[in-house]
Amino acid sequence: MFSKILIANRGEIACRVIKTAKAMGIKTVAVYSDADRDALHVEMADEAVHIGEPTAAKSYLVIDKIIDACKQTGAEAVHPGYGFLSERAEFCERLKQEGIVFIGPNPKAIEVMGDKITSKRFAAEANVSTVPGYMGLIETPQDAKRIAAEVGYPVMIKASAGGGGKGMRIAWNDEEAMDGFDRAKSEAINSFGDDRIFIEKFIENPRHIEIQVMGDKHGNAVYLGERECSIQRRNQKVIEEAPSPLLDEKTRRKMGEQAVALAKAVDYDSAGTVEFVAGQDKSFFFLEMNTRLQVEHPVTELVTGVDLVEQMIRVAAGEALSIKQEDVKLNGWSIESRIYAEDPYRNFLPSIGRLTHYRPPVEGKHGNYLVRNDTGVVEGSEISMFYDPMIAKLVTHAATRAEAIEGMSTALDEFQVDGIQHNVPFLASLMKHPRWRSGEISTGFIADEYPDGFEPATPDAEANSVLASVALSMHLIERERLDHLPGRLRPHHGAVRREWAVRIDGETLKAELVEGLAATPVDLDICVDGGANERVASSWAPGEMLWKGQVGERNVSVQVRAVDNGYQLDWQGFSVVAQVMSPRIAELAALMPEKVAPDTSNLLLCPMPGLVVSLHVNEGQEVKAGEQLAIVEAMKMENVLRAERDCVVSAIKAAPGDSLAVDAVIMEFE
Structure with a gap:
């Protein structure tokens, strides 16, 4: 077994690998860029080596710097995590030349299955069901338009080396095919250093289901159940679960055996994931194989009891898998939220x-x-x-x-x-x-259910009652605390008021303190809008940002932030401002005029902190609704900003290469 390993990654996955390595008695080495100098993974590791500037292209993606860090520290093996160098066969080969073990699959498996175009050809030759598409290289937007029309809309335009939702676009017509090709190609070269693009048929109303496989260097391979990853936004997973609510045991076995057969065909010898696009009728097609640990691996670990990082390390050290297929049992259900x-x-x-x-x-x-x-x-x-x-x-x-x-x-x-x-x-x-x-979900769930984006739901009567009770309890505690502060000119408000009004986003609710005294921990009986008396109990104290306690029979945890004359309360997707006041003040407050937001309809504002990649219009130019105005890159994703209506550009306030803050003005319109 290794005595020291280096983690060629950052963030949560680096911390995750360090935890298992420490549990196994293995020393760890972190690498970090200028931006990560004070990061948690640097603190957790036994040693840390600086590898360059903040951009990944000048730090985490530079193979020579990772190898040099191994030599400096005497690390015998490298765990790549996911992303960055985890699926680069060249990295694996270079480590081998230097006598350093790669904690991942062999170069052949990475090369064949890590490349989406080659893997689909390989899978087809191995009689694995694949999605129809064009696996050849596509050179120009015009080629993309022609091929997409031949495959049949809608199509998925994808980077061969892509992952994490980057370098992927869905096209429903010729214009979207050409634009999607340009965006996917640009994101691919920036994120992966590889701009090869392919096109495949987009399966409508599909589900994304993947099989976790684990192989060793002795020809053994098993599958550890499936993960449902259909809740996605912009092709990036948001919620994952194991097992899938779609599959029955027969389909699970069929998918698992196919995944293992594919893994064995390339002598797969580490943790890997075979991804499928599945129909609602339980039909499925091979999508791709990720030759690395997946972001969502924890749900598999919790339902199987298998530490996948530990297995990767043991297999890389030459040990045979201790798990047989008959040993794999799915226990309960696990859900992951990113x-x-x-x-x-x-x-x-x-x-x-x-x-x-x-x-x-x-x-x-x-x-x-x-x-x-x-x-x-x-x-x-x-x-x-x-x-x-x-x-x-x-x-x-x-x-x-x-x-x-x-x-x-x-x-x-x-x-x-x-x-x-x-x-x-x-x-x-x-x-x-x-x-x-x-x-009953699909990969289109978020687009279907939130077509205009996410807005907090309007609380129903029950939710309003809970939020009003929480707000009143906090107000009474704060009032009681103020009453007993030493040195006050007015030492006490007098008798505790029993009747109150709670305004929640403009709606006024009557609230009555039926019984109890305000003190921490609080234990009150409160009646909201003439409903039943509810016991409200909590140990919340002023200044805390989480109210946790009981309202009636419910256990409730509410996020609390102080705002002008009230509280912002976030609970179960509701986000409201609650103000507690006397009934008379509530009557007067209802007469106050509402603030009107300033008109910014003649401005193009930067929607996020990011880098201006390009501008597509000039001052004085007439543009039509839907035309591209600018492209802003943030967190490795390119965002196309389009005109919302016909207009004329009167002034341009930014230039390509500018780093802008959120709501910075990019251009003005007449």
């Missing part, structure tokens, strides 16, 4: 900055479910524009899918993040979505 630094209220645009507050839910057993949080950040960490915007992977495990969903819903309510925008409200809302809970 916590991203992105603004769900601005079409999920990336958000960067410092985590001024970061409190994930406590890991471990919580009643009938378990919580696991894989992360690469701590409070004070900075989310950079140079890398993927993932903050953490929140995972729950329970005996049933319904219990795992309920556990995830509660865990998301308890996940505290501040300083940047994040997608926790969207994930919390999704957990309550009836279609998600039914398991």
Whole structure:
């Protein structure tokens, strides 16, 4: 067994590998760029080596720097994580030449299966069912248009070396095929250094299901069940689960055996994933093979009890697999939510900055479910524009899918993040979505259910009652605390008021304190809008950002932020502002005029912090609705900004190469 390994990666996956290595008694070496000097994975490792500038192309993707770091520290093996160099056969070969072990598959497997074009040809020759398409190289947008028409719309335009949703576009017509080709090619060269593109038929209303395989250097291979990864946005996975609610045992076995056959055909000797696109009728087609550890591997680990990172290390050291196929049992259900630094209220645009507050839910057993949080950040960490915007992977495990969903819903309510925008409200809302809970999903779920983007749901009467009770309890505690501060000129407000009004986003609810005294821990009986008396109990104290307690029979966890004269409350996808006041003040407040947002309709604003890649118009130019105005790159993704209506460009305020903040003016219109 190795005595020291280097992790050629960053963020949560680097931390994940370090945890298992330490448990195995193996010393670890981290590498870091200028942007990651104070990162968590650097702190966790036994040693750390600086490898260059913030951009991945000048640090994490430079093979010579990784090898030099191994030589400096005496690392005997390298775990690549996912992304970066994890699927580069050249990296594997270079390590071999230097006498360093690659903790991953052999170069042949990486070369054949890691390339999407070659892997599809190989799979077809091996009689694996594949999606119809064109696997040859495509040189120009005109070629893409012609080939797409021959394959038949809709088509998926994909980078051969792509992954993580980058270098992928769906096209429904000739114009989208040409534009999608340009965008996919540009993203591919920037992210992977490889701009080869292929086109395949896009299966409508499909599901994305993948099989986890594990092989060794002695010819053994097994499959460890499947993962359903159909909840995607812009071809990037958002929610994953194991097992899939679609599959029965017969289909699972058929897919698993096909995946193992494919793995054995290339002498696969590590952890890998065979991805399939599946129809709602349980038909399935080979999509690609990822010759690395997947982001969503924790759900498989929790339902099988197998530590995939440990198995990768043992196999790389030459050990035979200790797992036989008959040993693999699926136990319960696991769900993973990807916590991203992105603004769900601005079409999920990336958000960067410092985590001024970061409190994930406590890991471990919580009643009938378990919580696991894989992360690469701590409070004070900075989310950079140079890398993927993932903050953490929140995972729950329970005996049933319904219990795992309920556990995830509660865990998301308890996940505290501040300083940047994040997608926790969207994930919390999704957990309550009836279609998600039914398991009747597809890769188009988010586009179908949120066609205009995500907006917080309007609370129903029950939710309003819960939120009003929480707000009133906090107000009473804060009032009681102020009453007893020493040195006050007015030492006491007098008798505790029993009748209150709680305004929630403009709607006023009557609230009555029926019984109890405000103190921490609080224990009150509250009646909202003439409903039943509800016991409200919590140990919340002023200044805390999570109210956790009981409202009636419900266990409730509400995110709390102080705003002008009230609280912003986030709970189960609802996001409201609640103000507690006397009934008379509520009457007067209802007469106040509403603030009107400034008109920015004549401006093109930068929707996220990013780099201006190109401008497509000039001052004085007339443009039509839908025309490209500019392209802004953020976190390795190119975002095309288009005209929302016919207009004339009056002024351009930015230039290609400029780094812009969110809402910076790019151009003005007449």
